[in-house]
Amino acid sequence: MRDWTHGGLARGLLAATALIFLVAGLGLVAALFLGAWRFLGEPSALSNLFGDFWDPLRNRYGVLPFIVGSVVVTLGALVMAVPLALGVAVTLAEQRTAGMKDFAVRALTVLTAVPSVIFGWWGLQMVVPWVRARVGGPGFSLLAAGIVLALMVLPTFSLFFFQSLERVPQSLREGSAALGATPDQTLWRVAFRAAMPGLTNGLLVGVARALGETMAVQMVIGGQTALPSSLTSPGATLTTQIITDMTVFPPGTRGHAVLDIMALLLMLGMYVLVRLAERWGSVS
Amino acid sequence: MKRGMVWHRVAAVLFAIAAAGFALILGSVLWAGLPDLTWHFLASWPNERTGGGGILPELINTGVMVGLTLVITAPLGLAVAVYRREYRMRRAATLNHLRATLLSAPTIVVGLVVYRVAVGWWHWPVSLLTGCLALAVINWPFMVTVAGEALEGVPQGYREASLALGASRWQTIRRVVIPASLAQLVEGLGMAAARLAGESAALIVTAGVNVSRHWSFWAPGETLAVHIWYIRTEGLVLNRDAAAAATGVTLMVLIAVVLWLSRRIARWLE
Numbered sequence: 001m002r003d004w005t006h007g008g009l010a011r012g013l014l015a016a017t018a019l020i021f022l023v024a025g026l027g028l029v030a031a032l033f034l035g036a037w038r039f040l041g042e043p044s045a046l047s048n049l050f051g052d053f054w055d056p057l058r059n060r061y062g063v064l065p066f067i068v069g070s071v072v073v074t075l076g077a078l079v080m081a082v083p084l085a086l087g088v089a090v091t092l093a094e095q096r097t098a099g100m101k102d103f104a105v106r107a108l109t110v111l112t113a114v115p116s117v118i119f120g121w122w123g124l125q126m127v128v129p130w131v132r133a134r135v136g137g138p139g140f141s142l143l144a145a146g147i148v149l150a151l152m153v154l155p156t157f158s159l160f161f162f163q164s165l166e167r168v169p170q171s172l173r174e175g176s177a178a179l180g181a182t183p184d185q186t187l188w189r190v191a192f193r194a195a196m197p198g199l200t201n202g203l204l205v206g207v208a209r210a211l212g213e214t215m216a217v218q219m220v221i222g223g224q225t226a227l228p229s230s231l232t233s234p235g236a237t238l239t240t241q242i243i244t245d246m247t248v249f250p251p252g253t254r255g256h257a258v259l260d261i262m263a264l265l266l267m268l269g270m271y272v273l274v275r276l277a278e279r280w281g282s283v284s
Numbered sequence: 285m286k287r288g289m290v291w292h293r294v295a296a297v298l299f300a301i302a303a304a305g306f307a308l309i310l311g312s313v314l315w316a317g318l319p320d321l322t323w324h325f326l327a328s329w330p331n332e333r334t335g336g337g338g339i340l341p342e343l344i345n346t347g348v349m350v351g352l353t354l355v356i357t358a359p360l361g362l363a364v365a366v367y368r369r370e371y372r373m374r375r376a377a378t379l380n381h382l383r384a385t386l387l388s389a390p391t392i393v394v395g396l397v398v399y400r401v402a403v404g405w406w407h408w409p410v411s412l413l414t415g416c417l418a419l420a421v422i423n424w425p426f427m428v429t430v431a432g433e434a435l436e437g438v439p440q441g442y443r444e445a446s447l448a449l450g451a452s453r454w455q456t457i458r459r460v461v462i463p464a465s466l467a468q469l470v471e472g473l474g475m476a477a478a479r480l481a482g483e484s485a486a487l488i489v490t491a492g493v494n495v496s497r498h499w500s501f502w503a504p505g506e507t508l509a510v511h512i513w514y515i516r517t518e519g520l521v522l523n524r525d526a527a528a529a530a531t532g533v534t535l536m537v538l539i540a541v542v543l544w545l546s547r548r549i550a551r552w553l554e
Contacts, residue, residue: 007454014367018379021364021424025382028389028421031397084305087298094292106547111306113475113539115482117512118532122309124516125316125525151305158302182288205388212390214485215513239390239485246396246489251404263393267385274384 029267035251035260049261054225056249061258063238065227067265069142070237072228073217074210076146077153082203084150085157090187092158093165104162111155120219123148128220135232140222143231148216157206164198165191201281208273212266214239238262313536317529325530330495330511336521339511339531341499346507346538349412349491350480353419358473361427362462368428369435370443370457386425394421395486402490411502415491419480426479430472434465467550474546478539484509493518508535 039045039061051062092104127147132139168191176186192199222234223244236244242259249255328338368376398418402408408417438461446456462469484507492504493514499505506514508531515521516528 007452007457010454010457011367011371014363014371015373017360017363018367018373021360021428022375022379022382024421024424025386028386028394028397031401032393035400084298084302087295088302090292090295091299094295109475110540110543113478113482113543114310115484115509115512115532115535115539117482117484117509117516118313118536119309121512121516121525121528121532122312125312126308151309154302154305184288184291187291208388212388212393214390214392218485219513219517239392242396243392243485243488246399251400259396263390263396266390266393270388270390271381271385273388274381277384278381 029264032260032264032267036257036264038252039254039257039261049258052227056255061254063241063258063262063265065225066236066238066241066262068227069221069235070211070239072142072231072235073145073149073221073237074207076142076231077149077210078203078207080146080150081154081157081206085154085161085206088154088158089161089165092162093191101166105159108155108159108162112159114152114155116152116213116216117219119148119152120216122151123216123220131232137232138222138234140220140234141232142221142228142235145217145221145235145237146231148220149210149213152213152216153206153210156209157202160202160205161195161199164195164202167198168194197281201277204273204277204281208270211269211273212239214243218243238266310536313529313532315529316526317531317533320523320526320530321533325527326534329497331521332496334520336515336519336524336527339508339534341495341497342506342508342511342531343534344499345412345491345505346481346509346535349416349419349487349507350477352416353423353480354473354477356416357420357423357427358476361424362431362469364424364428365431365435366457366461369432370453370461383425383428387429389425390485391418391422391483392485392489394418395489397421398486399489409502410490410492410504411500412491412505413501415487415505415507418486418490419483422483422486423476423480426476427472430475431465431469434468434472435461437468438464467553470553471546471550474543474550477542477546481507481535481539481542482509483507484513488513508538 048061049063051060052064053060053062054065092101095101095104123144127144128139131141131144172190172194173186176190181189217237218240221236221240223236223240224234225236225241228235242262245255245259249259325338326343327340329340330337367373368379373379395418398414398421402414402417403410408414442460442464443456446460447453451459487507487510491506491510493506493510494504495506512528512531512535515524519527521527
C-alpha cells in the first residue's frame with residue numbers, strides 16, 4: 001500500500017508507456033511485413049524483385065533501379081558535403097572565443113531545421129536549369145538530386161563534425177604543438193584521429209538523413225523508373241518511388257506490397273546504420 | 285603564409301563555399317518570395333482550382349496539427365525517457381535500438397504505415413487527424429531522444445542528494461530531475477515543433493493536398509510545407525514560383541520564431 005503512495009502508480013504508468021512505445025515501433029515494422037507478405041509469398045518473388053525492370057503492367061517489379069538511385073544520390077551528396085562540412089568544422093573549431101562557437105552551433109542548429117521543400121524549391125529554381133544548361137537533357141537528374149541533398153545534409157554533418165572536434169582535449173593539441181608539429185600536422189595526425197568515433201557517428205547520421213530524404217529529392221530527380229544510364233539522367237530512389245506510387249497502388253494490390261518491401265529495405269538500412277554507429281561511433 | 289597552415293586555408297575556402305551555398309539558397313527564397321508576401325496573401329484563402337492566392341488555411345492547419353501533435357507526444361516521449369533513464373529497465377538496449385531506428389526512419393515510410401493502418405484498417409478519412417497521427421509517430425522517438433538528453437544533463441549528485449534525504453524515486457523525478465532539466469526540455473520541444481512544421485512527405489499521403497474552404501478535423505487539409513510542394517509541382521497559377529517562395533519565407537520565419545521563443549523561455553527557466 002505504501003508503495004502506491006510513493007509512486008508505484010506513476011512507475012506503472014511510465015512502464016506501460018514504454019511498453020506501448022516498444023509495441024508501436026515493432027508494430028510499424030510488422031505492418032510493413034504484413035503488407036509485403038502478399039508479394040513475398042509468391043513463387044519466384046525474389047528474382048522478380050531484384051530484377052532491373054519496373055513495369056507493373058507487365059508484372060515486372062524490379063526495384064534495382066530505385067536501390068541504385070538511392071545509393072548513387074546518397075554517395076553523390078556525401079562526396080560533395082563531407083569535405084565542405086569538414087572545412088566548416090575545422091574553421092569553426094579554430095575560432096578562439098566561446099561566443100563565436102556558441103553562435104556557430106546555434107546557426108547550424110537552425111539550418112538543420114530548414115524544411116526539405118525549401119531545398120526542393122531551390123533545386124527546381126536553380127540546380128535543374130543549371131544541369132539542363134550545362135549537359136542538356138531534362139535537367140531533372142541524379143546529379144541535381146545529389147547537389148540539393150548535399151546542401152541539405154551539410155548543416156547536419158558540420159554540426160556533428162564540429163562537436164566531435166571540440167571534444168578533442170586541448171592538451172592533445174598542445175602536446176602535439178610542443179613536439180614541433182605544424183597546425184596541419186596536428187590537425188591530421190592528432191585532432192582527426194582523436195575525433196574519429198565522433199566523425200564516424202556524424203557521418204552515419206548524415207547518411208541516414210540523406211537516404212531517408214523524400215521531398216527534396218522527389219522534386220528534382222525526374223521520377224524515371226528505368227535503370228539510370230548516367231549521373232545526368234533522370235532516375236528515382238526508394239523513397240521517391242514510394243510517394244509517387246502510393247496514389248497509383250491502393251493498399252491490398254501487388255504494387256502496394258512491393259512499396260512495403262521497399263519501405264522494409266529502407267528500415268533495414270536504417271537499422272544497420274544505427275548498429276554501425278553504435279559499434280564504430282560510440283562517443284565516450 | 286605561416287608554415288604548415290595549408291590545410292587550414294583549404295578548410296577556410298571550403299567554409300566560404302558552404303556559406304555561399306546557403307546564402308544562395310536563403311537569398312533566392314527571400315528574393316523571390318518577399319515581393320509576394322503581403323498581408324492579403326497571409327490572410328486570404330487560396331484558389332481551389334489553381335492553388336494560388338492566400339495561405340490562411342495552411343497557416344491554421346500548420347499551427348493546429350503541430351500543436352496537437354506536440355500536446356500528445358511531449359508527455360509520451362518524456363514518460364518513455366524517464367522510465368528508461370530513472371528506473372532499472374529491462375530491454376533498455378532494445379528500446380534504444382528501436383528509438384534510434386525510428387528516429388532515422390524516412391517519414392514517407394511512416395506515412396505508408398499510417399495510411400495502411402488508419403485509412404485502410406480503421407477507415408479514417410485522409411484528414412487533419414490522420415496527419416496528426418502520422419506526425420505523432422514521427423515525433424515520438426524524437427521526443428524520447430531530446431528528453432533523454434535533457435535527463436542525462438542532470439548531475440547524478442542531485443538524484444543522490446534527493447534520495448539520501450529520504451525522497452522516493454518518483455518524488456526525486458518530479459521535484460528534482462524534471463525541474464532541473466526543464467530548460468533543455470523546452471528547447472527540445474522547440475526543435476520538435478520546427479521539425480514537424482517542415483514535414484511534408486508523410487502529410488501528403490495522410491492529410492492530403494486539399495485547398496478548399498471546408499475546414500474540419502476530419503477533412504483533408506495541407507500545411508505550409510505541403511503547400512510549397514503542391515503549388516510548385518502541381519499548381520497552375522502563373523506566379524507559382526513566387527507564391528511558393530512567399531509560403532517558404534512564411535514557414536521559415538515561423539520556424540525561426542518558434543526556435544527563438546523556445547530558446548528565450550529556456551534561458552528564462554535557467
